[in-house]
Amino acid sequence: MPDTHPNEQRLNELEIKASFAEDLLDQLNLTIYRQQQQIDRLIAEVSQLRQQIPEGGGAAVRSLRDELPPHY
Template sequence: MTSSPTDDIVQRLEALEVKASFTEDLLDQLNMTIYQQQQLIDRLTHEVIQLRQQASEGPAQGPRNLRDEIPPHY
């Protein structure tokens, strides 16, 4: 049995639809990944800003005692 030109066109169209569907799914996944990464970047940026503010304010407890910094296993 030979396939007609219409059958070939239908098969090619179906193949393109499948590829388009997979491409849309992949694009959605990539967009979600980018969104999550941007949320993480924003959160880390906020934390860095807070740490810089704390460092510029200086030590909150006054002078440091080096004995407090000795690891407990000594």
């Protein structure tokens, strides 16, 4: 049976490739999960920072006359 050996070898190679693909998929899923956690934390942080901004629209308007020239 000369066809059995090449078919078995091909099947083994396909199983190895499938195993690597499954491992890669698991790694990518974990990466996406961690990124989503980070996004959620950043959204919460931005929300908290927005609540800290005064109702007047942020920092008070400053006149350019109050600014020191760059050579000071």
